[in-house]
Amino acid sequence: MPKAMSVSEWIPDLARRLSQLDGITSVQQNLSNVEVWLGGLFFPEAYITATRQAVAHRKRWSLETLHLRLDIGQMNDPGAFIVDGMLFLSHPYRQIQTTFVGLILEGAAWDAENEKLILNDGQAVRLNASQIRWVQDDSSNEGHPADLVTLPVYLNNDRSDVMFTVDLPFDRHSASLVAMRAVCLTARG
Amino acid sequence: MLLIVLFQTLNTLPKQSNDNPDPLYRLFFREASIGRKLLDQVGKDLADVVKVCDGELKQTNHLRTLMSSLTKGSLSLPLCSVLNTDAY
Numbered sequence: 001m002p003k004a005m006s007v008s009e010w011i012p013d014l015a016r017r018l019s020q021l022d023g024i025t026s027v028q029q030n031l032s033n034v035e036v037w038l039g040g041l042f043f044p045e046a047y048i049t050a051t052r053q054a055v056a057h058r059k060r061w062s063l064e065t066l067h068l069r070l071d072i073g074q075m076n077d078p079g080a081f082i083v084d085g086m087l088f089l090s091h092p093y094r095q096i097q098t099t100f101v102g103l104i105l106e107g108a109a110w111d112a113e114n115e116k117l118i119l120n121d122g123q124a125v126r127l128n129a130s131q132i133r134w135v136q137d138d139s140s141n142e143g144h145p146a147d148l149v150t151l152p153v154y155l156n157n158d159r160s161d162v163m164f165t166v167d168l169p170f171d172r173h174s175a176s177l178v179a180m181r182a183v184c185l186t187a188r189g
Numbered sequence: 190m191l192l193i194v195l196f197q198t199l200n201t202l203p204k205q206s207n208d209n210p211d212p213l214y215r216l217f218f219r220e221a222s223i224g225r226k227l228l229d230q231v232g233k234d235l236a237d238v239v240k241v242c243d244g245e246l247k248q249t250n251h252l253r254t255l256m257s258s259l260t261k262g263s264l265s266l267p268l269c270s271v272l273n274t275d276a277y
Contacts, residue, residue, distance in 0.1 A: 006262045006263060007258075007259060007262050007263065014227070014228070014231070017224060018228060021217070021220055021221045021224045024217050024220075024221075025217060025218075025221050031211065031213040031214055031217060032213055041220055042220055042223045042224070043216075043219075046216055046219070047213075047216055049212075050212040050213050050215070050216040051212075051213070054211065054212050054213055057212070
């Protein structure tokens with residue numbers, strides 16, 4: 001949890017986490033289709049691992065050959081895992097609240113039209129619901145494509161725990177700027 | 190107030206138990222049980238604090254740390270120690 005968190009923030013946060021788990025466990029079947037607030041899991045890395053295992057099992061691929069893809073703002077692949085979007089909170093007394101939870105992109109924005117990252121002045125941008133796909137990478141011998149940058153996905157904006165890294169498209173001429181601006185994704189919505 | 194919000198959520202976490210090879214199922218089952226454990230611990234701790242204030246319970250080191258950090262509003266170790274991890 002973030003270092004600067006106070007009790008008055010922690011309690012509603014816990015309530016939101018439990019509310020998400022409550023929602024998920026009541027689905028009972030076809031758990032691969034539920035939308036997940038990644039930062040709201042107790043062990044988000046385990047979710048990533050579980051999706052990896054599930055895909056490997058489903059497609060009978062070897063675990064080592066799988067590579068993670070994050071499609072920001074897209075939810076078109078029925079076999080993909082949807083992370084983050086809107087969380088519906090059922091409150092005992094009030095009507096159902098919706099909260100935006102999602103991955104946050106820091107230091108850059110997402111250009112949905114051209115499907116690439118664009119640098120901004122350092123603001124944090126909330127991303128729409130996105131999908132995680134595991135693909136079998138046949139082109140791994142060709143090396144790292146020049147127009148992809150590898151970004152860390154941190155647990156929260158303490159930036160102390162890296163959950164995983166994703167490759168996202170970016171203008172190839174200014175790729176070093178991404179490192180200098182410390183662009184990253186954080187999962188705490 | 191805190192107690193009310195939390196305890197209302199407590200009853201709604203369903204328990205499922207059987208062997209299921211689906212990794213996602215096992216993951217969410219684990220998450221749910223952590224959540225339940227955490228909620229129980231927090232509920233118990235807060236109820237104990239109330240008891241201490243009413244003079245029905247003697248203070249322990251655990252409760253003393255908890256109460257001093259509650260008044261400061263900072264997160265204390267006792268509150269989250271049930272997870273046995275400081276990262277989540």
